[in-house]
Structures are given as structure tokens and as C-alpha cells.
Amino acid sequence: MYSSAVKEKKLTFKSTSVDETIRFGKRLAALLSPGDVIALVGELGAGKTTLTKGIVEGLGVLDRRVVKSPTFSLVHKYEGCIPIYHFDAYRLEDGEEMLDIGSDEMIYGNGVAIVEWADKVSGYLPKECLKITLTAVSENERSIEICGYGSRYNKIINDLL
Numbered sequence: 001m002y003s004s005a006v007k008e009k010k011l012t013f014k015s016t017s018v019d020e021t022i023r024f025g026k027r028l029a030a031l032l033s034p035g036d037v038i039a040l041v042g043e044l045g046a047g048k049t050t051l052t053k054g055i056v057e058g059l060g061v062l063d064r065r066v067v068k069s070p071t072f073s074l075v076h077k078y079e080g081c082i083p084i085y086h087f088d089a090y091r092l093e094d095g096e097e098m099l100d101i102g103s104d105e106m107i108y109g110n111g112v113a114i115v116e117w118a119d120k121v122s123g124y125l126p127k128e129c130l131k132i133t134l135t136a137v138s139e140n141e142r143s144i145e146i147c148g149y150g151s152r153y154n155k156i157i158n159d160l161l
């Protein structure tokens, strides 16, 4: 669960277009390494999948159109310069189902894990992660709040500054 005793550091960005959110995702991607976990939080249409597209493109997947909310399959894997595991916990009651599909191997594995609706399964995610909360401010404006839990993710926040 990310809201724990580990040291946290926060930063908030504003995006005024889909392109800006994608660009932000690419910038973040450049700072990611195998084993990193990104917990995405925000209402329907907040921009979680859009941000994921930017991260995935930034990790070397040429066509970001392959990125779609994995609502029915629960997880999609993309092959970038490192593997990317894209989860969507929207329709889950809790995280047990995530464990059933072997999420631990993906989350504690050789790639980057991105989890949409992470607040629904927070108890099943590592204590240390990068939590990104997207909020719709107006039709085209989104607030992107990034919280790094643990020293690895505090460093990412510093590098984003």
C-alpha cells in the first residue's frame, strides 16, 4: 500500500492538451528502469490511458495506438526497450484477481508496471512506487500530481523538476 511510512515527495504539473500529457509521459519514461511501478489514479476520462501512451512511446514502442485500456483482459504487455505491463483494475472488486493472473511476477519483474485505477488495488502494490493522480480541471486541462514513495521514486521526482 503506497500511503505508508516510506518517505514521500510530491510535484504537480498542469497539462492543457492531450499532446502535452503525452509529452509528459515521454519525459517520465526517460527516467524509468526495470522494476519501476506507476500507480495511476483518477476518474473516468482523467487521462490515465493517455499518459500511459506517452510513457509507452517513450519506452520505445513505435505506435502508441496499440495502447488501450485493458479493461477486459486486465493486463496488456508491450515490448519496448524493456517490457511494459499495463494493468486496469477498474472492474476488480479487490486485488486477488490481479494476483491470480500472476501480477506479482510482472510487478516485481524485469519491466515497468503501470496500473490504472491503482487505488482499487493499492494493498496489492509495492510500498514504494510512483503514484500519479490525474484530475480534470476543465475540458482540456488536467492536473497531474506525482507522488514518489521511497528513495528510488523521490529521485525520479527530483529529476522531473
Ligand SMILES: Nc1ncnc2c1ncn2[C@@H]1O[C@H](COP(=O)(O)OP(=O)(O)OP(=O)(O)O)[C@@H](O)[C@H]1O
Pocket (backbone or CB within 6 Å): 015, 016, 017, 018, 020, 021, 042, 043, 044, 045, 046, 047, 048, 049, 050, 051, 069, 116, 139, 140, 141, 142
Ligand atoms: N490535457 C489532457 N490530457 C489528457 N487527456 C485529455 C486532456 N484534455 C482532454 N483530454 C481527453 O480526456 C480523455 C482522457 O481519456 P483517457 O482514456 O486517457 O482517460 P482514462 O483516465 O484512462 O479513463 P478510463 O478510466 O475510462 O480508462 C480523452 O478523451 C482526451 O481526449
Ligand SMILES: [Mg+2]
Pocket (backbone or CB within 6 Å): 048, 049, 050, 069, 116
Ligand atoms: Mg484508461
